[in-house]
Amino acid sequence: xxxxxxxxxxxxxxxxxxxxxxxxxxxxxxxxxxxxxxxxxxxxxxxxxxxxxxxxxxxxxxxxxxxxxxxxxxxxxxxxxxxxxxxxxxxxxxxxxxxxxxxxxxxxxxxxxxxxxxxxxxxxxxxxxxxxxxxxxxxxxxxxxxxxxxxxxxxxxxxxxxxxxxxxxxxxxxxxxxxxxxxxxxxx
Ligand SMILES: [Fe+2]
Ligand SMILES: [Fe+2]
Numbered sequence: 642x643x644x645x646x647x648x649x650x651x652x653x654x655x656x657x658x659x660x661x662x663x664x665x666x667x668x669x670x671x672x673x674x675x676x677x678x679x680x681x682x683x684x685x686x687x688x689x690x691x692x693x694x695x696x697x698x699x700x701x702x703x704x705x706x707x708x709x710x711x712x713x714x715x716x717x718x719x720x721x722x723x724x725x726x727x728x729x730x731x732x733x734x735x736x737x738x739x740x741x742x743x744x745x746x747x748x749x750x751x752x753x754x755x756x757x758x759x760x761x762x763x764x765x766x767x768x769x770x771x772x773x774x775x776x777x778x779x780x781x782x783x784x785x786x787x788x789x790x791x792x793x794x795x796x797x798x799x800x801x802x803x804x805x806x807x808x809x810x811x812x813x814x815x816x817x818x819x820x821x822x823x824x825x826x827x828x829x
Contacts, residue, residue, distance in 0.1 A: 646768040653769040653809045659816050663765060666758045668823035678826045685825035691740060692814045698733040702726070702780070703807040706800035710793065721791045726799070730784040734777050737810075741770040744817075752824050762820045769813040776806040 649655040658664075675681060675689075705724050712720045749763040779802035787795045 642768055642771055643764075646765065651765060651768075653772050653813050653816075654805070656812065659762070659819060660765070663762050664819075666762055667820055668756065668759075668827060675822050675826065680826050680829045683825075683829060685822055688821060688825060689818065692818065695733070695737060695740065696811060696814060698729065698736065699803070699807040699810045702730055702733060703800065703803040705729075706796060706803050710796055710800060714793075717793055717796070718791050721787065721796060726796075727784050727788045730780055730799075730803075734781050737773065737777055741773065745770055748821070752821070755824065755828065759820065759824075766813070766817050766820065769809070769817075772809060773806070773813060776802065776809060780806055 645651060650660050659667075675685065678685070705726060709717065709720045709724060709726075745767055749767060753760050753763050780799065783795065783799040783802050787799050
C-alpha cells in the first residue's frame, strides 16, 4: 500500500469520492446512461449484478448483527443460530475474495493494457482490495469466534467489523463501477 494511497483523499475508508486527479482519466460514458446503453447486456450487467449481490450480503451481515444485538438475553443464542450469521458471513468472504482475485489478476491488468491512462485508477482500486481483505479478515476472525462462543460480546465484535466492511465495500464498488462500466460499455 503506497504512501499516496494512505492519504485521506485516497484511502477507501476515508475518501468520499475518487481523487480529483483520477476522475478525468476515466472513460466518459455517463453513469445515467449505463442501463440504457446498447451494450449494457452481457459483461456490464453481469458485473453490476455481482456487485449488487456483494453489497446486499454486506448490508445483511451488518444489519442483522446490529438487530440481533437488541434481542433479549434468553433469546440471543437462538436468534444467532436462526439467522445463520456464520454461514452467511462465510459465503460473503468467499464471494468477495473470489471477485477481487478475478479483478486483480484478470480485469484490471487487461483494462490498463487497453487504456494505459487508467493505470492510477486501477492501482487505487487494487489498493482498495488490500484494505477490503484486511476488513474481511477481521470479519472472518470474529465470526469464527462467534461460532465458538455465541454471546452478546462476541456478536458486538462481529458487528464492529461488519459495519466498516460494509461502508468501505459501498465506497469501493461505487468508484470501481465509475472506472469499469464505461470500459465494458465501450468494448462489450
Ligand atoms: Fe473491486
Ligand atoms: Fe468489483
